[in-house]
Amino acid sequence: MEAILHQIFAGLATGGIYASLALALVMIYQATHLVNFAQGEMAMFTTYIAWSLINAGMPYWAAFLLTVVFAFVFGVLLERLVIRPVENAPVLAVVVVFIALLLILNSVTGWIYTYTLKSFPSPFPQQPVFGKYISSHELGAIGITLVVLLLLYAFFRFTPLGLAMRAAAQNPESSRLVGIRVGWMLALGWGLAAAVGAVAGMMVAPIVYLDPNMMGGILLYAFAAALVGGIDNPWGAVFGGFLVGVLENLLGAFVIGNELKLSVALVLIIGVLLVRPSGFFGKVHVTRV
Amino acid sequence: MRALRATYGQTRVLHGLDFALEKGSITALLGANGAGKTTTLRAICGMVKTQGEVRFAGQRIDGRATEDIVRLGVAHVPDGRGTFAHLSTEENLRLGAYTRKERPAVEADLERMYGYFPRLKERRRQQAGTLSGGEQQMLAVSRALMLSPKLMLLDEPSFGLAPLLVTELFDILRRINVREQISMLLVEQNAAMALQLANSAYLLETGRVVLAGSSDDLKRDDAVRRAYLGY
Amino acid sequence: MNRKMLWILAALAVIALILPFVATSYRTFQLTLVLVYAIALLGLNILTGYNGQISLGHGAFYAMGAYCTAILMDKLGMPYWATVPVAGAVCLAVGFLFGLPALRLEGLYLALATFALGVAMPQLLKYKALEPWTGGVQGIVIAKPEAPALFSRAGIALDPDQWLYFFTLAVAALMFVLGWNLLRGRVGRALVAIRDQHIAAEAMGVNSALYKSLAFGVSAMYTGVAGALGAIAVQFVAPDSFNIFLSIMLLVGIVIGGLASISGALWGALFIQFVPNIADEVSKAAPWAIFGIFMILFVYLMPTGVAGALRQLLARAGKKAHNQPRPLKEETP
Numbered sequence: 004m005e006a007i008l009h010q011i012f013a014g015l016a017t018g019g020i021y022a023s024l025a026l027a028l029v030m031i032y033q034a035t036h037l038v039n040f041a042q043g044e045m046a047m048f049t050t051y052i053a054w055s056l057i058n059a060g061m062p063y064w065a066a067f068l069l070t071v072v073f074a075f076v077f078g079v080l081l082e083r084l085v086i087r088p089v090e091n092a093p094v095l096a097v098v099v100v101f102i103a104l105l106l107i108l109n110s111v112t113g114w115i116y117t118y119t120l121k122s123f124p125s126p127f128p129q130q131p132v133f134g135k136y137i138s139s140h141e142l143g144a145i146g147i148t149l150v151v152l153l154l155l156y157a158f159f160r161f162t163p164l165g166l167a168m169r170a171a172a173q174n175p176e177s178s179r180l181v182g183i184r185v186g187w188m189l190a191l192g193w194g195l196a197a198a199v200g201a202v203a204g205m206m207v208a209p210i211v212y213l214d215p216n217m218m219g220g221i222l223l224y225a226f227a228a229a230l231v232g233g234i235d236n237p238w239g240a241v242f243g244g245f246l247v248g249v250l251e252n253l254l255g256a257f258v259i260g261n262e263l264k265l266s267v268a269l270v271l272i273i274g275v276l277l278v279r280p281s282g283f284f285g286k287v288h289v290t291r292v
Numbered sequence: 293m294r295a296l297r298a299t300y301g302q303t304r305v306l307h308g309l310d311f312a313l314e315k316g317s318i319t320a321l322l323g324a325n326g327a328g329k330t331t332t333l334r335a336i337c338g339m340v341k342t343q344g345e346v347r348f349a350g351q352r353i354d355g356r357a358t359e360d361i362v363r364l365g366v367a368h369v370p371d372g373r374g375t376f377a378h379l380s381t382e383e384n385l386r387l388g389a390y391t392r393k394e395r396p397a398v399e400a401d402l403e404r405m406y407g408y409f410p411r412l413k414e415r416r417r418q419q420a421g422t423l424s425g426g427e428q429q430m431l432a433v434s435r436a437l438m439l440s441p442k443l444m445l446l447d448e449p450s451f452g453l454a455p456l457l458v459t460e461l462f463d464i465l466r467r468i469n470v471r472e473q474i475s476m477l478l479v480e481q482n483a484a485m486a487l488q489l490a491n492s493a494y495l496l497e498t499g500r501v502v503l504a505g506s507s508d509d510l511k512r513d514d515a516v517r518r519a520y521l522g523y
Numbered sequence: 524m525n526r527k528m529l530w531i532l533a534a535l536a537v538i539a540l541i542l543p544f545v546a547t548s549y550r551t552f553q554l555t556l557v558l559v560y561a562i563a564l565l566g567l568n569i570l571t572g573y574n575g576q577i578s579l580g581h582g583a584f585y586a587m588g589a590y591c592t593a594i595l596m597d598k599l600g601m602p603y604w605a606t607v608p609v610a611g612a613v614c615l616a617v618g619f620l621f622g623l624p625a626l627r628l629e630g631l632y633l634a635l636a637t638f639a640l641g642v643a644m645p646q647l648l649k650y651k652a653l654e655p656w657t658g659g660v661q662g663i664v665i666a667k668p669e670a671p672a673l674f675s676r677a678g679i680a681l682d683p684d685q686w687l688y689f690f691t692l693a694v695a696a697l698m699f700v701l702g703w704n705l706l707r708g709r710v711g712r713a714l715v716a717i718r719d720q721h722i723a724a725e726a727m728g729v730n731s732a733l734y735k736s737l738a739f740g741v742s743a744m745y746t747g748v749a750g751a752l753g754a755i756a757v758q759f760v761a762p763d764s765f766n767i768f769l770s771i772m773l774l775v776g777i778v779i780g781g782l783a784s785i786s787g788a789l790w791g792a793l794f795i796q797f798v799p800n801i802a803d804e805v806s807k808a809a810p811w812a813i814f815g816i817f818m819i820l821f822v823y824l825m826p827t828g829v830a831g832a833l834r835q836l837l838a839r840a841g842k843k844a845h846n847q848p849r850p851l852k853e854e855t856p
Contacts, residue, residue, distance in 0.1 A: 038631060085819070092826035095571070099778045102771060103818035110812035163390065170376050170387050177374035179358040180337070180367075181439065182391035223642070230635055266646050269639035276632050277624055 009137070010252040016141035017210070018248020019148030023203035024225035025232065025240035026152065027196035032234055034172035034192045037097055041104035043222030045081070046200030047215060048108050049074040050208050051116055053201070054123055063126045067205060071198045078197025082190040113215040123208035144206040151202050152241060155195070168192060220265060224251065227272045233285025242283065247272070309344075309501055311494050313443070318469050318476040320486040320507065322516075323496035329479040330371055332496070333445045336477075337361055337368050349442065363391050367441035371448045371479075373432040377421030381412055384420050384431055388438030398438070405434040408464050426457045433461070437468065444476045450485060458482070462489045487511050539692060543685040551684045552756065553796060558688075558695045559753040560792035564776045565702050565785065566745025571774070572782035573706060574738040575718030576625070577634045580641030582769035584614050584743040586648065586760075588750025593663040593760040594656055603668045603755050607694060610751035611744045618743020622736035641770035648762035662761025665754065691752050698745060703785055705741070714738055715783070746773075779821050781830025790829035794821070 024042060031039045049070055056066035085104065089097050127143035159165035171178045171188035178185050204218065211217050228247040232239025250271065255264035276282065309332060313319050321329045335342045338358045346354040353361050362368070367388075376384050385405060389398045406413035409430040415423060420431060429449060436444055449465075450458040466489060469476055480486035487493060487507040495503035495516065503510065510516050543551045567581045591610035595601040601609075621640070628636055648657050657663070670686035681689070705711060713734050716724035725731050754760050772795050780791025802813035825832035 038634075088823055089826065092822065093782065095577070095774070095778045095782060096822045096826045096828075099775050099822050100819055102775060103815035103822075106815035106818070107812045110809040110815070114809040114812070163386070166379075166383055166387060167390055170379065173378055174374070174376050176339075177370070177376060178387075179339075180362060180370065180374060181387050181435065182359050182362040183387075184359050223638070226638075227635060230632055234631060263646055263650070266639065266643035269635075269642065273628075273636045273639055276636070277627050280627055280629070280632060 006256065007253070010256045011249055012137035013141055014249030014252035015245055016137070016144045016248070017207070017252065018245035019145045020203045020207045020221065020244075021225045021228045021248050022241040022244025023148050023151060023199050023206075024221060025229040025244045026155070026237055027199045027203075028225060028229045029232075029234060029237050029240040030192055030196045030199075032229070033237075034168075034189055037094065037101070038226065038229075038234075039196070040098065040101040040222070041108060042196065042200055043218030043225070044105045044108035044112075045074070045078065045197050046204035047218040048112050049077065049197065049201035050123070050204035050213060051112055053205055054116075054121060054208075054213055057124060063124060067126070070205065071201050074201035075194040075198040078194040079190045081197070082193035083186075086193070087186070109215050116215070118215060121213040123205070123213045125209040140209055144210075147202060147206055151199060155199070156237075164191075223265070224248075224268070227269060231272055231275055231282050233282035236282070236284045239282055239284035309496075309499075311501060311504065313475055313477060314492075315475055316469070316473045317492060318466070318478060318490045320483075320490035320493040321477060321479045321496060322481075322483050322486060322493055322510075325481070326498070327496040328499040329496055330447055331499075333368060333370075333447050333477070333479055336445060337366065362439070365439070365442035366445065367436035367439040367443070368445040369432045369436045369447060369449060371451065373428045375420045375423075375428050375431060377419070379420055380417050381420050381423065381431060382416040384435055385412075385438050388435035389440075392438075392440060397440075401438055401440065405437060408468075409434060425452045426454065429453060429457075429461065433465070437474075441474060444474055445479075446476060447479045448481060449478070450480060450482045458485060465489060483516070543688045548682065548684045551688050555684070555688045555691045555756045556753065557789075557792045557796045558691045559749050559756060560773075560776065560795055561788045562695050562698050562752065563746045563749035563773055564780060564788040564791045565699065566742045566749065567773050568777045568780075568782065568784070568788055569702065569706070569714070569745065570738050570742035572777055572784065572787070573711065573718065574714040574735065576735065576738065577630065578637040578742070578770075579634050579774060580637035580639070580644075580767075580770050581742070581746050581773045582765050582767065582771075583640045583644035584618060584746040585750035585753065585769060585773075586644050586762075586765035587614050587617060587743075588747030589754035589760045589765065590648065590657060590663075590750075591747070592751040592754045593658075593665050596665045597663050598656070603665075604690070606755075607748055607751045611748040614747025614750075615740045615744035618747075619736050619740030621743070622739025625739060626732055626735055638767070638770070641767045645762040645766045648765070657762070658760075660762060662759060662764075665758050665760075667758050668755060687756055691756065694748065694752060698748065699785065699788075702745070706785065710734070775818060777828075779818065779825075779828055781828025781832075784828065784830035786833075787828050787830035794829075 024046065027042050027046075028038055031037065031042070052073055053066050053070040056069060057063060061069070081104070085100065086097070089100055125140040125143070127139040129139070131138050159169055167178070167183045168188045168191060170181075171183055171185045172192070175185045178188070203221075207221060208217070224247050225244065228243035229240045230243070231246065232241070232243030247268065251264060251268050254267055254271075258264075259267050309328075321332060323329050331340060334340045336346055336348075336353075338353065338356055338361050342354055344354065345352060348361070348364060348366060351364070353364065353366075376387065379387070382402075385402055386398075389401065392398050406416075411427055412430055412434060415427065420428065423431060429452075433446070433449065436446075446465075449461060453461065462485060465476065465478075468474060478486055478490060487510060490507045492506050493504070493510045494501050495510065503513065503516065505513075542554060546554065563581070563585055566584075567578060570576050570578055570581075588610040591613050592603070592606040595606040595609060596603060625633055625636060647653070649660050650657075651659070667683050668687065668690075669683055670681040706714070713724065713729045716727075716729055717731050717734055721731055776791030776795045777787060778791075779794045780789070781787025798817050799810065799814055802810040802817065805813045821829075827835075
């Protein structure tokens with residue numbers, strides 16, 4: 004029983020990270036109908052930047068904040084410089100650009116920082132605060148995730164800029180007719196997604212150790228989580244993230260062992276998709292012919 | 293003078309249009325389906341490729357991006373209404389005022405729109421996509437007005453509306469035109485109603501202007517009467 | 524097939540036949556791999572390019588074909604050339620079976636499912652329980668085929684690399700001709716119709732479900748055959764050679780080569796075989812970054828792939844030469 008509880012809480016912690024990344028994926032998907040396969044590497048790269056800052060002596064939260072800002076700017080620049088030139092290319096061509104970004108970021112990071120594992124500090128105390136089922140970092144990670152998600156929700160729901168971004172994602176043509184600069188809304192979306200990814204990266208790095216390949220599996224889980232929740236539903240992404248996190252941990256600990264848990268988790272997710280092809284909360288698209 | 297002069301030479305649809313709008317007037321653009329009326333509006337807004345000049349308030353706006361043209365004070369109510377279906381009625385209206393900075397004026401305008409169209413106020417929190425055709429039309433017009441525009445382009449505002457609603461809508465448009473001196477360019481297939489509302493009109497056929505003049509003149513013109521007014 | 528195409532093909536055939544005699548052993552080996560990838564890419568293109576079903580897991584079928592060959596040769600002593608059709612048949616069946624539930628998934632969801640397949644395959648191959656057959660993490664080593672005796676009797680000396688090249692070339696030619704026939708006719712049209720407007724296609728009597736599953740099966744068969752040939756060329760199979768990266772490279776290959784294009788398979792194969800080497804030359808430290816830059820450049824300059832860009836060039840050249848609009852080049856209708 005204890006072990007199960009522990010796995011569930013750990014699952015919620017990693018689930019929060021999957022949820023954040025899944026949310027970033029959904030944000031970009033809603034605006035562009037594309038899945039940004041480079042999201043994980045962007046998060047990883049910005050986490051390394053944080054590591055450099057902390058190593059240079061900057062206090063954790065200052066580095067955290069600076070990294071988030073850097074990630075935002077980085078995301079905006081990527082959209083304007085790399086993605087914009089191909090916005091009219093066939094879908095699969097854009098996917099190839101995303102894959103290229105993934106390769107470039109991974110390779111460059113490995114080159115600059117080498118592939119040896121590095122430890123990344125956690126801002127939360129070492130001792131478990133709430134009993135033995137959950138470490139402080141896990142609890143803190145869940146907390147930070149929820150704060151980020153709430154901030155995002157408030158931004159999109161209550162601010163004019165958030166409204167404009169939602170409008171631009173749903174209906175770019177009408178958005179132009181009310182004076183919204185749709186191109187910049189897209190860039191902003193990328194910036195926000197990158198910032199969310201950076202937070203996710205910094206929360207997961209203390210658990211899995213900093214390594215250029217750390218986000219590969221995580222991105223996959225996030226992608227699956229976004230789909231399970233319904234790729235066009237932000238709440239679904241969050242739900243999916245937590246679900247996948249818990250599922251992965253329970254499977255890995257009790258059913259199948261760490262080797263195959265990725266495959267099994269994926270198979271289960273696909274099983275869900277076969278039953279509910281649009282995910283739990285996705286919109287069922289009725290298209291006119 | 294805020295005169296709009298346009299000369300386009302689009303090989304596909306418009307073959308060289310020349311016309312001007314007078315400040316504060318309502319002008320109708322008539323013609324059958326496929327004459328190029330919608331394309332004209334879209335060309336003014338920079339939504340299609342054009343050659344030739346379009347001027348607004350003394351500046352050239354051809355070749356500029358749609359959002360920049362809009363920010364100069366041109367509001368376009370597109371055919372199909374262009375409603376943000378997944379956002380609420382009120383969110384749609386607020387988006388109309390996106391480019392305006394003065395909060396109190398925006399709030400006042402919002403109330404004014406609800407005054408013109410009480411049905412929108414009833415449905416302010418409802419998802420805009422679930423509104424009826426007539427209500428969406430009112431929403432589209434209101435959204436354009438929220439921009440506080442100097443020029444309004446309306447593409448087939450009577451489309452799909454019951455005649456009573458059309459009369460109501462056109463009444464409001466006339467009131468707004470008089471009260472706030474907003475110039476309007478109205479594209480309509482319903483020539484009779486359009487000529488009643490407008491001061492002057494242009495008749496388009498296959499991308500060219502074939503007739504121009506005051507709406508009284510056009511109403512009396514034989515060809516127009518027979519082809520478009522039905523008598 | 525107009526005369527110009529025939530001349531081009533003839534020229535290509537001559538070049539292809541001469542190459543192994545003028546190139547080094549290693550180069551010949553690389554060219555053999557290009558042919559192998561071309562077959563795999565044609566397979567993926569049938570599914571993704573022509574039929575619009577995205578697969579991010581075709582590496583799994585490649586692995587299946589490769590392991591079929593390895594197991595048949597190693598455990599059952601089958602001659603290498605006999606394993607190729609068997610690998611093809613197995614993959615055809617598995618692909619078709621996979622295609623059936625895949626019918627329910629569209630676009631992204633299908634991408635995820637195939638991605639899962641691609642990720643799962645190496646893990647499955649390493650699975651302890653299957654080790655007696657798969658050789659586990661170590662994999663299986665197989666013997667390198669020699670040129671058949673009749674060649675040396677005829678006085679033509681073919682070293683093993685050259686023989687492998689010709690063998691692969693023959694199979695590739697066969698597969699390409701088969702594919703070309705398939706895609707040019709009713710089947711090809713049905714596939715494209717399903718991709719572009721599947722409801723309209725069904726309304727016109729195209730059995731969408733059958734064709735889609737068949738597309739999966741045939742596509743898997745091609746890639747499986749490629750895997751088999753690849754295993755023979757490399758003489759070695761191991762789970763980690765067939766990880767998700769292979770699937771991703773295959774997708775990159777068809778996009779850069781040209782979707783819904785038969786020649787695109789060849790261009791794509793050249794790209795994924797040689798550009799990584801070039802990238803390595805440019806930068807030992809971060810070769811994949813350079814490779815990524817190449818990918819982006821190709822997509823920026825040729826968004827419809829090399830085949831698409833060539834088509835446009837030829838169309839424009841044709842216009843200038845004849846001063847009248849020419850019909851678009853064949854590919855598939």
